[in-house]
Amino acid sequence: xxxxxxxxxxxxxxxxxxxxxxxxxxxxxxxxxxxxxxxxxxxxxxxxxxxxxxxxxxxxxxxxxxxxxxxxxxxxxxxxxxxxxxxxxxxxxxxxxxxxxxxxxxxxxxxxxxxxxxxxxxxxxxxxxxxxxxxxxxxxxxxxxxxxxxxxxxxxxxxxxxxxxxxxxxxx
Amino acid sequence: xxxxxxxxxxxxxxxxxxxxxxxxxxxxxxxxxxxxxxxxxxxxxxxxxxxxxxxxxxxxxxxxxxxxxxxxxxxxxxxxxxxxxxxxxxxxxxxxxxxxxxxxxxxxxxxxxxxxxxxxxxxxxxxxxxxxxxxxxxxxxxxxxxxxxxxxxxxxxxxxxxxxxxxxxxxxxxxxxxxxxxxxxxxxxxxxxxxxxxxxxxxxxxxxxxxxxxxxxxxxxxxxxxxxxxxxxxxxxxxxxxxxxxxxxxxxxxxxxxx
Numbered sequence: 500x501x502x503x504x505x506x507x508x509x510x511x512x513x514x515x516x517x518x519x520x521x522x523x524x525x526x527x528x529x530x531x532x533x534x535x536x537x538x539x540x541x542x543x544x545x546x547x548x549x550x551x552x553x554x555x556x557x558x559x560x561x562x563x564x565x566x567x568x569x570x571x572x573x574x575x576x577x578x579x580x581x582x583x584x585x586x587x588x589x590x591x592x593x594x595x596x597x598x599x600x601x602x603x604x605x606x607x608x609x610x611x612x613x614x615x616x617x618x619x620x621x622x623x624x625x626x627x628x629x630x631x632x633x634x635x636x637x638x639x640x641x642x643x644x645x646x647x648x649x650x651x652x653x654x655x656x657x658x659x660x661x662x663x664x665x666x667x668x669x670x671x
Numbered sequence: 672x673x674x675x676x677x678x679x680x681x682x683x684x685x686x687x688x689x690x691x692x693x694x695x696x697x698x699x700x701x702x703x704x705x706x707x708x709x710x711x712x713x714x715x716x717x718x719x720x721x722x723x724x725x726x727x728x729x730x731x732x733x734x735x736x737x738x739x740x741x742x743x744x745x746x747x748x749x750x751x752x753x754x755x756x757x758x759x760x761x762x763x764x765x766x767x768x769x770x771x772x773x774x775x776x777x778x779x780x781x782x783x784x785x786x787x788x789x790x791x792x793x794x795x796x797x798x799x800x801x802x803x804x805x806x807x808x809x810x811x812x813x814x815x816x817x818x819x820x821x822x823x824x825x826x827x828x829x830x831x832x833x834x835x836x837x838x839x840x841x842x843x844x845x846x847x848x849x850x851x852x853x854x855x856x857x858x859x860x861x862x863x864x865x866x867x868x869x870x871x872x873x874x875x876x877x878x879x880x881x882x883x884x885x886x887x888x889x890x891x892x893x894x895x896x897x898x899x900x901x902x903x904x905x906x907x908x909x910x911x912x913x914x915x916x917x918x919x920x921x922x923x924x925x926x927x928x929x930x
Contacts, residue, residue: 506686506689507685507688507689507692507921508826509689510689510690510693510696511692513693513696514692514693514696514697514700516697517697517700518696518699518700518703519698520700521699521703521704521707522703524703524704524707525703525704525706525707525710527707527711528706528708528711528714529710531710531711531714532710532713532714532717534714534718535713535714535717535718535721536717538717538718538721539717539720539721539809539810542721542724542810542812543810543811543812543813543824544723545847546728546812546813546814547813547814549732549814549815550813550814550815553795553814553815553816554773554795554815556817556819557773557791557794557818557861558773558775558776558791559793559917560817560820560915560916560917561791561794561859561861561862561863561913561914561915562688562775562776562789562863562914563774563863563864563865563912563914563919564863564865565775565863566776567776584776586776586777586778586779587777587779588773588777589814590797590814590815591767592799592813593767594784599799599813600813615780637902642917643917644917644921645920646917646918655744655825655918659916659917659918660820660915660916660917660918661917663733668837
């Protein structure tokens, strides 16, 4: 009975098993680390999206001409989506040079008419370069803009200017 | 059993080579597991750090949404300093509140108006939260917080001030300014206004002097479309309008236009 080389084969088999287990363990940890990194980027993007919402709300609250007026017309004749006012801003650090992130805001006028009087604001917080963002989060809010009370249409509406809906979604 | 060449144990070289390979392999495997555990610790640190940063961001945001706190900026605990997190003492947290100027409606539009930009200088705070562990940065979040709503009296909040007598002769001018005041007397900053003339018996012209509409110039003169001027003596109302948290507000001042 030939047993030469058996120990070598046994060692290699055991080693292969351990190696596979080790690699699987490492791969799992790397993927968890990637998830944690993504969690940080998503948290950053969410904070930027919230900045976009705050930006738009203050303008909406304090400027009667914001968003810039839109002439009401048939939406079917509005192929360029002129009922949407959108803009984007960089959030700079205190040195006013370092870009901490970016947000894009869209304001939808379509429901600013009888009987809704609701303003829809959407803000996309973006981390990373504009061409290849590392993470982005979109937040959508609906603001009650009716001046009359919603039950009897008599002013004032105690809820005017309040956020009545808040949706938060991760895009990447 | 007798020891024969057909039934012998492992040879010494075979055992040595086998052990050598096994030890080398074990070293690699141990290294792999060690790296995995290190990753695991880093993952946990990063994920918890993000949660700690988020918690402090929300805490500071909630704090700023109280008008008294907004006005007394220095009152936030340990503002600008590294402090240990209460729930996760292994992390240090720094909260910074910095001024921020926003351009209205956006920087793209306003970049064409250097020196006369419509800006909001007191309506936002730039909020930065940094988290570190053992001196190493773990997570940094940056956002904006808007000024909280103030209580206003709808009837008296909007106040127009005339810089001179409210009786004007023909071609006479009067500088007007307007501001919005909360019930506690605080002037609400960064408010934008529109102006118009409401004819009673007389008529004139009002134009905003600044793009934010906070000051205006009334002239006892009407410019007609054919380029000629006309004077309409009598009483006239000059109205200022704004919107505060969705609530339209209007105020007026009565002027007397004489010959």
